[in-house]
Amino acid sequence: MAGLIAFQGERGAYSHEACRQARPGMEVLPCPTFEDVVEAVRTGAADLGMLAVENSTYGRVADVHSLLPNSGLHIVDEAFVRVHVNLLGVRGARLDQVREAYGHVVILPQCAGFLARHGIKGRVSSDNAKAARECAEAGDPTRAALASELAAEIYGLDVLARHIEDHDNNRTRFLVMSPTPDHSRRAARMVTTFVFRVRNIPAALYKALGGFATNGVNMTKLESYMVAGNFTATEFYADIEGHPDDPPVQRALEELRYFTDKLEILGVYPAARDWQQARASQLP
Template sequence: MTHRIAFQGEPGAYSHEACRDARPDMEALPCATFEEVIDAVKNGDAQLAMLPVENTTYGRVADIHRLLPKSGLHIIDEAFVRVHINLLAVPGTKLEEVKEAHSHLVLLPQCATFLKQHGIRGRVSPDNARAAREVSEVGDKSSAALASELAGEIYGLDVLARHVEDFDNNTTRFLIMAPEAQTDRRDKGHGMITSFVFQVRNIPAALYKAMGGFATNGVNMTKLESYMVDGRFTATQFYAEVEGHPDDPSLKLALEELDYFTNYLSVLGVYPAAKTRHYE
């Protein structure tokens, strides 16, 4: 049986690179949308899902926090991908021949300095990997793509310039999700992360009181984000991540106190912190 990990995008996307790096023994399955990625796992076409949640340059990935609680999947790992942007062109092209560079709207501004220096116009494409594919198909030396080296390998393009992004800290964080939770693991080297969502009760200072349990029990909360539920301004849900395992005495007490002040609490995953978490 072929084991697959599903991702959103075309072959050569940075999500594809995340799959290859984190699960090199699995076949990467491209999907058109995040919903299709989740469905691929739920219907058995793939065993795992690779979903981006945030990027150091443009922040939270839209829609992901809304999809995670309803997905029926569980977070089992996290992965970080350094987003290196490369100028790709058909074989034999010289840099001075390139007049246009196609890529996703988010990537183009990140290469503004390089494009200006070389007099190259940026052109928006729905996807950076798609841009690479279309450059390969058209075969025009005046058109290039800004994408990953993996995209260049897949579509047979030359790398005219590597790492042309303006800043050297552009990193995307991904969550690897599976049908079943894996809560029995322990990682003493880098520690564990617990992700959960909750809604506070409609009482004064409910959020303040709910967070108090983490402070008094010495639990480090690394993330707390709010977002609307079902498009209503009065219904707010929170996504949180803390260091530790729910079976740890301190975190167990903190979650019990949180539960008292919430009307909804769901643990999305318990997983080892990635080795690169503190270096990205």
């Protein structure tokens, strides 16, 4: 597939890895922020966007959940990336030479055991791929980066130690965003993502969700967040298994509409091929 897909971070970031996995034929456009990714797709500078939405260890990416409803974009696919942390050093460096390792604040705790065992001090970087690039630029064998093997490939670094994370189930879920919706049924298992706001009546949320239970529709995610800092206005973000054309989903959404003053479908897309294993890894 030709075209351009935007992601947040520098080349070699885990988001870049997600782009390679989900859209291997597309060129990539690195962006500094999630907002820049959305804007690139909205203005036509990129055909698609790749956004991280949650991690099995650290939970949801709050900025993205707040960004999606007003982005004007539509979810057309999902990808789960197994986050492998590697210790990267300059060419010819040895593991016993490394004294400092730079990585994002959420990556450092994931390999704290390895760093402690080898007497390496963890240092915070704003981006793992940036840490790899700066490591290559510094040319110092005592300095390393915590990043992907893709980053090692891009910046000409050696992998001094592979898969050093302390836990073996760390995954990040990404969503592929498009300026146009695609509600076609492209797989046996589909996911529908939507946001809604319940009416201000007693037990509205309980009643609104009851339709999914009575119609046998599995809700795999339900998140709440405030709207514009207003404590009295709460929106909910939900994922369900199924397609809006499925009769049980149709009935559940009709019941939901009765108890809401806002319901917006953000995307209808195939479940990831390894959806059972991937979603199980997102559970606490």
